[in-house]
Every structure is written in structure tokens, then in C-alpha cells.
Amino acid sequence: MAALRDLAIALDHRPGALAEMGEALARAGVSIEGGGAWIAGGGGVAHFLFTDGPAARAALEAAGIRVVAEREVLVQRLRQDVPGQLGQLTRRMAGAGVNIEVLYSDHDHQMILVVDDMAKGRAVSEAWTRETGL
Numbered sequence: 001m002a003a004l005r006d007l008a009i010a011l012d013h014r015p016g017a018l019a020e021m022g023e024a025l026a027r028a029g030v031s032i033e034g035g036g037a038w039i040a041g042g043g044g045v046a047h048f049l050f051t052d053g054p055a056a057r058a059a060l061e062a063a064g065i066r067v068v069a070e071r072e073v074l075v076q077r078l079r080q081d082v083p084g085q086l087g088q089l090t091r092r093m094a095g096a097g098v099n100i101e102v103l104y105s106d107h108d109h110q111m112i113l114v115v116d117d118m119a120k121g122r123a124v125s126e127a128w129t130r131e132t133g134l
Contacts, residue, residue, distance in 0.1 A: 003053075003072065004033065004049055004050070004051060004053075004072075004073050004075065004112075005049070005050050005052075005053025005054075005056075005070050005071065005072065005073065006035075006047055006048070006049055006053075006069075006070070006071050006072075006073045006102060006112065006114045007046075007047070007048055007050060007053060007056055007057060007060070007067050007069070007070050008045070008046070008047055008067070008068040008069040008070075008071075008102075009021065009037075009045075009046040009047070009048065009060060009065060009066070009067055009068065010043060010044065010045065010065075010066040010067075010068050011037065011043070011044030011045070011046055011065070012043070012044060013039055013042060013043050013044050017044055018037055018044070018046070020063065020065065021046065021060065021063075021065055023063075024059050024060055024062070024063035024065060025056060025059050025060070027059065027063075028055060028056075028058070028059030028062075030050065030052065030055050030056045030059050031050075031051070032048050032049065032050065033048075033049040033050060033051060033106050033107055034048070034049040034104060034105055034106030034107050034108075034110075034112055035047050035048030035049050035104055035106075035112075036048075036104050047102050047104060047114070049073065049104075049106055049112055053070050054070075057070055071114050072118055073112050073113060073114055074112070074113040074114075074115060074118070074121050074122060074125045075106070075110050075111070075112060075113075076089065076110065076111045076112075076113060076125050076128065076129070077109075077110055077111070077129070077132075077134040078111055078134075079132060079134065080109070086111075089111075089124075089128055092124050092127075092128065093113075093115070093121060093124050096120045096121075096123070096124050097117065097120060098115050098116065098117050098120045098121045098124060099115065099116040099117075100113055100114070100115055101114045101115060101116055102114035113125075
């Protein structure tokens with residue numbers, strides 16, 4: 001299985017644009033593992049997680065949907081019963097000089113992060129996982 005990938009997708013700001021994206025992925029047999037979509041700067045922006053980024057990208061581009069970027073992600077678990085986990089982890093990322101560019105959850109309740117420095121981000125994530133036992 002391919003590594004998880006985040007695709008940044010540009011969508012038209014109109015009814016049906018998100019449906020067309022979903023239909024294009026379905027035709028190709030590509031499943032979404034997490035993500036979200038919203039309006040920013042007058043246009044639709046989506047970030048979705050895929051187990052096969054290249055297949056997702058090919059399906060979208062074949063349907064005329066623009067993929068802005070395809071990037072590696074960090075996958076992190078938090079202790080849902082402990083308040084402050086998000087702040088603690090993201091403060092560590094900031095302390096290491098890592099800028100979090102995108103953050104969302106996958107379908108398995110894991111936090112997905114797209115960061116500007118994967119090596120530093122991975123080091124923080126791995127240390128967090130060791131320390132929390134997650």
C-alpha cells in the first residue's frame with residue numbers, strides 16, 4: 001500500500017463542485033480517508049487524505065479538477081480524554097520551528113498534519129508518541 005498523501009484540491013465555488021469531485025473519485029474506485037472542504041478567498045479549497053495519492057490525483061485531473069499539491073502527512077494520535085493535547089503538541093511543533101499548514105482528522109480519529117518541515121515535524125511527532133505511549 002502507498003503512503004498516505006494529502007491532496008490540496010481547488011474547487012469552483014458553486015453547487016455541485018464537491019459532488020463532481022466525489023463522483024470522479026468513485027468512478028476510479030478511490031476512497032477518501034479523511035479531510036475537509038471550505039470556501040477561502042472566494043474559491044473552494046479542499047484537503048483530503050488518500051492511501052493512493054497518485055490514483056486520486058489522476059482521477060481528479062481526468063475530470064478536469066485541479067490538484068494544487070500532493071504532500072506527505074504526519075499521522076498523530078491524541079489522548080481524547082485529556083484536555084490540552086492539541087495545544088501541547090502544536091506548541092512543541094512551534095518550538096521546533098515547524099509550521100503546521102493543514103490539520104484535520106481522518107476516519108480513524110487520528111490527527112493529520114501537513115507541515116513545512118517533515119523531518120523536524122516527524123521528530124516531534126515520534127517523541128510525542130513515545131512519551132504518551134500512543
